């Protein structure tokens with residue numbers, strides 16, 4: 564295995580918090596940069612900080628503005644962080660001849676496709692967060708040929724507020740809960756993504772965009788019921804339609820991402836979401 568110097572921006576976020584120790588444990592020298600260390604929307608900050616890392620071999624961007632509903636009223640800010648920031652980082656990487664890994668989302672799609680989404684399917688975001696993330700993908704592609712964009716989804720991790728924590732909190736007071744059942748996707752643990760990135764650094768695929776998620780698929784109601792069952796909570800989930808739980812940002816109905824492109828490149832299938840959930844719960848609750 565090659566041990567290399569890697570800079571991670573947004574290092575204290577949900578994904579960054581798992582990715583940093585995972586890469587360190589894999590033997591890499593990690594420069595964990597929080598927003599206070601390196602603001603990705605500020606080209607001077609990016610240049611000053613990254614110029615200070617002599618042997619830099621990879622930049623991994625975990626920085627983002629991920630409050631999906633808030634993005635509806637703060638689209639300018641979302642576009643700056645999710646759209647322009649990744650472009651600034653990618654431009655820096657191109658100048659230095661180093662590759663960038665960037666994360667995007669299934670929210671770049673409108674969710675109307677009947678089957679799983681492939682990487683080259685037509686994008687058509689239906690909310691401000693999705694538009695800002697699509698802008699980020701395009702900025703990275705345009706600025707730096709050596710890029711890997713991983714679209715991930717339904718992410719949860721110990722460091723963030725996440726769906727599992729919300730459900731377990733509700734289980735303290737509720738015995739019955741209405742949860743949306745008409746949005747499809749795959750819950751994916753930050754640790755699963757982090758392990759996959761270790762593999763990526765050792766088996767770098769052709770530059771481009773890839774879908775990366777746990778195996779299997781589900782809907783939020785089934786996910787919630789599985790969380791309660793795994794955690795031994797006596798809560799019954801009643802499936803409802805999205806329209807019965809309106810939120811500021813529309814969500815795509817079908818967000819299931821095909822991972823065939825990575826499998827075809829020789830990558831192993833990632834573990835099933837149900838197995839990952841059990842692992843997460845055994846470590847965190």
Ligand SMILES: NC(=O)c1ccc[n+]([C@@H]2O[C@H](COP(=O)([O-])OP(=O)(O)OC[C@H]3O[C@@H](n4cnc5c(N)ncnc54)[C@H](OP(=O)(O)O)[C@@H]3O)[C@@H](O)[C@H]2O)c1
Pocket residue numbers: 572573574575576577578579597598601602603604624625626627628629630644648666667668669696715716717718719723
């Ligand atoms: N969460 C999900 O369900 C999900 C789903 C699909 C894709 N993704 C993508 O996965 C990646 C990681 O998401 P996450 O859930 O780990 O996000 P997160 O927990 O919100 O973390 C994002 C980090 O970025 C930092 N940040 C914000 N603005 C910044 C700036 N201008 N410069 C540098 N850092 C900045 C934040 O710092 P502060 O907190 O101090 O602002 C935070 O530490 C993102 O690209 C996200 O779009 C997430």
